[in-house]
Amino acid sequence: MTAPLRRWLTPVVAVLAAFAVFAGPMPATAAPNDPKPAEHDDDPPMLNDLIEATTRDYSKAKAKLEKSKKRQLRLAVEVRSAQADLDALSPQVAQIATQSYRTGRVGAIAMLLQSSAPDSFINRASALDELNLVNDKKLGEVNAIKLRAEQAKLALDAEVREQKKLTNDMARKKSEAEKSLRLVGGVGLTGGLVDATSPVARIGPNRSSDGGWKPESCSQNDPTTSGCITPRTLHMYKEVKRAGFNRFVGCFRPGDKFEHPKGRACDWSLQNSGFSPWHNNDTRIYGNNLAAFLVRNADRLGVYYVIWNRQIWFAATERWSSYSGPSNHTDHVHVSLL
Known part of the structure; x- marks a missing residue:
């Protein structure tokens, strides 16, 4: 059953460590009207198919x-x-x-x-x-x-x-x-049910000359709530949508000390409305592919960390590890930005 939308209004995670991400200079931003980058297949193979072929x-x-x-x-x-x-x-x-x-x-x-x-x-x-x-x-x-x-x-x-x-x-x-x-988290996280490639995101705003990310304020209207988000979060939101992930999402949320009230986080549901844990290949693959898109484009979007299906990935370490916070994140993909 789909849980009420107020489930999303509960605190998301207790992040135990903070990491800073420094990346090298990036190439120029792709043309804004390019709907899908050339290096991404329209119908990429699933990772388990790729592994089998390999x-x-x-x-x-x-x-x-x-x-x-x-x-x-x-x-x-x-x-x-x-x-x-x-x-x-x-x-x-x-x-x-x-x-x-x-x-x-x-x-x-x-x-x-x-x-x-x-x-x-x-x-x-x-x-x-x-x-x-x-x-x-x-x-x-x-x-x-x-x-x-x-x-x-x-x-x-x-x-x-x-x-x-x-x-x-x-x-x-x-x-x-x-x-x-x-x-993308290995077989334990994805079951191999994840696209072998993801669309390439356009580079986020306010990238410093040394490759780092400049601090941003919560200055943009949040398209998912009546709150605010940072320019970088808004850019990430648009890029995820451009990649084809159009199910329910919520970003700004007041009340906790982490990234949501700062406008630096979004929760991407597996459902068209509300939140409910993945229960079939459709919802699991959707979550797998969404998390894979964020991880593969972390350096271009300014991703801080991603949580999905009881696992957390930090851009600073580029590794997945077990997550045991108050929510197991089997019903949505959480992303926080720098």
Whole structure:
């Protein structure tokens, strides 16, 4: 059942620590009329689908890596075999080289001229041809083995490079999946039911030259109540709406010492009216995606912290941790700004 709207008028959280966020200089603001930044898909995949796809890619890359290792081993054996053949032929090659050095072309002619009879001359010529054939065969074997070894070595080097590329690719994809999962709160918070990407928000007002955020007063009319909010909160409100989150929201609320009476916080309900805990995929995914949008754009919007589904995320630490305040925040996403 939907709780009365006065539930929202109760104190939201007891924040145990205060953090200051300092960020580097940001790029120029996107054009105001750009309804959806180019780097955001119109229909991004769910994070659990992305993780599944990444896991499948990891398995494929791992299989290729194992295949590469087996071929690497086979080529290494081939190189060693070729080297052994070369080593075995080395004495024969040395003998041929020595003989060629001693005889040469002049030595061969002299050997023929030493024949006193025609038959002897023919026999010596045949022997010389046979020797040349043997020499050519041995040298051919050496060259063939050497070429085979060199080709195998080149193939082995290419295989090693491919193996390293596959390994690095696996590490990168695994790291990206883990980082993306951690950023939005992990499976424990989202169940993986969250878009893999979010629209990119335009940068909030009053950003200082050093990348920090200048203090603001509660000077703008709150579009959700009769109270006031800061210019940065109003900007955040408009950016969340621009990203497609159009369900009930309340910002200013008097009575406590935290960000609501300062106009620096909003509670984004999962319902079109009032507040009620998430109870199906629609409401859970809505809360997951809204929290993910705020976290992914924290540095552009000046987010202080986000609370959703019993977890709190501080921009200063960029980590989710367990939250056990007076409200478990299963019925809305709370965001406070600097």
